[in-house]
Amino acid sequence: MTLLFDSLFNGISIGTVLLIAALGLAIVFGLMGVINMAHGELMMLGAYTTFVVQNGFRQLGDPWRDFYIFPALIAAFLVTALVGWGLERGVIRFLYGRPLETLLATWGVSLILQQFVRSVNWVLALRLGGFGLLFFGGWWLLAKRVDWQRIKGWVLTLLLVLSTAIVTVGGRVLAQTYALAVTQPWFGAQNKDVTAPRWLRGGIPVGNLFLPNTRLFIISLTLLCIIGLYIFLQRTRWGLRIRAVTQNRAMSACVGIPTRTVDALTFAIGSGLAGVAGVAVSLLGSVGPNTGQNYIVDTFMVVVVGGVGKLLGSIMAALGIGIANFLIGSGTLALILPGVPLLTDTLNFFATTSMAKVMVFALIVAFLQVRPRGLFPEKGRTVDA
Numbered sequence: 001m002t003l004l005f006d007s008l009f010n011g012i013s014i015g016t017v018l019l020i021a022a023l024g025l026a027i028v029f030g031l032m033g034v035i036n037m038a039h040g041e042l043m044m045l046g047a048y049t050t051f052v053v054q055n056g057f058r059q060l061g062d063p064w065r066d067f068y069i070f071p072a073l074i075a076a077f078l079v080t081a082l083v084g085w086g087l088e089r090g091v092i093r094f095l096y097g098r099p100l101e102t103l104l105a106t107w108g109v110s111l112i113l114q115q116f117v118r119s120v121n122w123v124l125a126l127r128l129g130g131f132g133l134l135f136f137g138g139w140w141l142l143a144k145r146v147d148w149q150r151i152k153g154w155v156l157t158l159l160l161v162l163s164t165a166i167v168t169v170g171g172r173v174l175a176q177t178y179a180l181a182v183t184q185p186w187f188g189a190q191n192k193d194v195t196a197p198r199w200l201r202g203g204i205p206v207g208n209l210f211l212p213n214t215r216l217f218i219i220s221l222t223l224l225c226i227i228g229l230y231i232f233l234q235r236t237r238w239g240l241r242i243r244a245v246t247q248n249r250a251m252s253a254c255v256g257i258p259t260r261t262v263d264a265l266t267f268a269i270g271s272g273l274a275g276v277a278g279v280a281v282s283l284l285g286s287v288g289p290n291t292g293q294n295y296i297v298d299t300f301m302v303v304v305v306g307g308v309g310k311l312l313g314s315i316m317a318a319l320g321i322g323i324a325n326f327l328i329g330s331g332t333l334a335l336i337l338p339g340v341p342l343l344t345d346t347l348n349f350f351a352t353t354s355m356a357k358v359m360v361f362a363l364i365v366a367f368l369q370v371r372p373r374g375l376f377p378e379k380g381r382t383v384d385a
Contacts, residue, residue: 046278084271
């Protein structure tokens with residue numbers, strides 16, 4: 001029984017990490033039908049934000065350095081929400097209704113973000129900031145002209161050329177003036193370590209079990225995110241609008257709901273939740289450019305098995321997948337089941353982390369043959385559309 005309870009706790013802790021990663025994807029996929037392959041990289045940005053905030057609080061010394069995790073949660077949510085808002089405005093909004101193009105575009109964005117964290121330095125950051133300021137600032141100013149629609153194409157070309165030329169020359173001058181000081185990568189390709197605060201180290205003994213404080217914190221954080229998301233969707237005006245657009249986009253637009261604004265807000269919230277998941281992931285191991293790739297497939301499985309856009313379904317699917325992964329991968333299931341030789345040999349064969357994923361995916365495929373719409377399928381107008 002001790003082994004079983006220990007395995008269940010570890011499986012639940014894995015499931016809560018998957019759940020907090022899947023929350024944002026669930027509402028984005030459920031509302032807009034967007035397959036966001038860059039969701040894992042948004043988690044990675046949240047993890048790197050935690051690393052930056054941690055280093056900043058280290059400069060403050062005790063006792064502030066042990067409370068960096070709370071500002072890191074806020075910063076990670078805001079940073080990734082802003083990136084998600086920009087992604088929706090600049091890429092996703094032009095690809096609605098075209099799932100294959102959306103998948104390819106967001107996959108390209110994920111590769112860009114991975115390379116960005118490997119090579120970003122002061123020159124690159126200033127170039128990107130300067131380009132955004134010049135291009136979008138010029139676009140905003142010139143859009144007020146009466147003849148805007150007639151000159152729009154020429155303005156686009158001119159702003160692109162001028163903004164690119166200015167930031168290229170400015171970045172080259174800056175690099176030559178300050179030599180390596182501004183061209184040294186901030187993060188590089190090596191993984192970075194995020195150290196848990198002292199009050200999160202250790203754990204709580206419960207009988208023969210030992211519950212790590214880090215895992216308990218992640219479980220508590222996941223519960224807070226679920227409660228906060230539920231209250232937002234069920235008790236606020238914008239939550240009502242999001243649910244209305246999810247049910248029937250055309251009718252929502254007819255009654256005056258700004259569907260484009262709802263799309264951007266939803267994508268920003270989903271991206272912000274991915275950043276919060278990145279904070280949780282950073283407490284479990286080192287942070288690297290490929291951090292998000294370790295979770296993206298499992299996250300999509302949670303959304304599909306739970307039912308698109310269903311919060312309760314995502315909770316049950318995440319916990320089920322997390323517990324199954326740990327029970328099978330750790331060999332616990334082979335130990336606690338009755339000694340049937342064929343069954344025991346099969347479970348022992350899958351008793352590794354990678355092979356456990358294979359077995360869980362096979363079980364998910366079999367489940368989807370019976371319930372192709374997941375645990376809690378959509379009902380009503382959404383199904384008929």
